Amino acid sequence: MNASLTNRHQQLYKQIPSRILALPEAELIEKPTPNKWSKKEVLGHLIDSAINNHTRLIQIQIEPQLLVIEKYAQDDWVRLHQYQEWNTEVLVRCWQSHQHQIIVLMEVASEEALYKLCDIGNGELKTMRWLYQDYVAHLEHHLHQIVDYDF
Numbered sequence: 001m002n003a004s005l006t007n008r009h010q011q012l013y014k015q016i017p018s019r020i021l022a023l024p025e026a027e028l029i030e031k032p033t034p035n036k037w038s039k040k041e042v043l044g045h046l047i048d049s050a051i052n053n054h055t056r057l058i059q060i061q062i063e064p065q066l067l068v069i070e071k072y073a074q075d076d077w078v079r080l081h082q083y084q085e086w087n088t089e090v091l092v093r094c095w096q097s098h099q100h101q102i103i104v105l106m107e108v109a110s111e112e113a114l115y116k117l118c119d120i121g122n123g124e125l126k127t128m129r130w131l132y133q134d135y136v137a138h139l140e141h142h143l144h145q146i147v148d149y150d151f
Contacts, residue, residue: 002129006106009136012143013099017092019147029084037078039146043095044083045074046142050098053135057105060118060128067118069131099139106132 020028020043028039037045052072060067083091114129126134143149 002133005133005136006103009099009103009106009139012139013096013103016143016147016149017096019149020092021089023147025088028088038084040086040088040091041078041083042142042145043091044081044086045078046139047083047091047095047098048072048074048077048081049135049138049142050095050102053131054098054102054105056118056131057102057109057128060116060131061109061113066125069118069120071121102132102135 020039023039031038031041056067056069109128115127117125117127118131120126120131
């Protein structure tokens with residue numbers, strides 16, 4: 001795996017939790033508009049994304065047939081998990097735990113696995129490596145919605 005990408009992911013895993021925990025609760029639960037997620041809900045969405053992507057990254061490696069990635073109802077997942085009501089420390093630790101699983105998985109992935117293909121929709125084929133790169137970019141995009149960082 002690209003060491004710089006996993007190093008970047010590890011850096012997020014290690015440094016973001018303290019930055020989130022330093023934010024006032026009022027800021028974490030504030031919704032920009034009634035139909036937009038609060039910062040807590042964005043973090044919850046990142047937990048849901050990690051759950052779904054972790055499963056995909058495992059399935060790509062172990063399933064003999066081509067994995068077809070199914071979309072999931074992101075808004076419903078956030079709503080049903082009630083992230084707005086979670087204790088912030090528990091929410092952050094949950095996010096961090098899921099990141100750890102993905103980091104370890106990617107550190108041990110074989111070169112062969114990294115180039116195994118999956119269908120990301122409409123017959124568009126991408127590698128497991130691409131899926132991980134896309135996951136980290138998605139992670140960074142949403143983390144910037146929660147905290148300011150530049151490292």
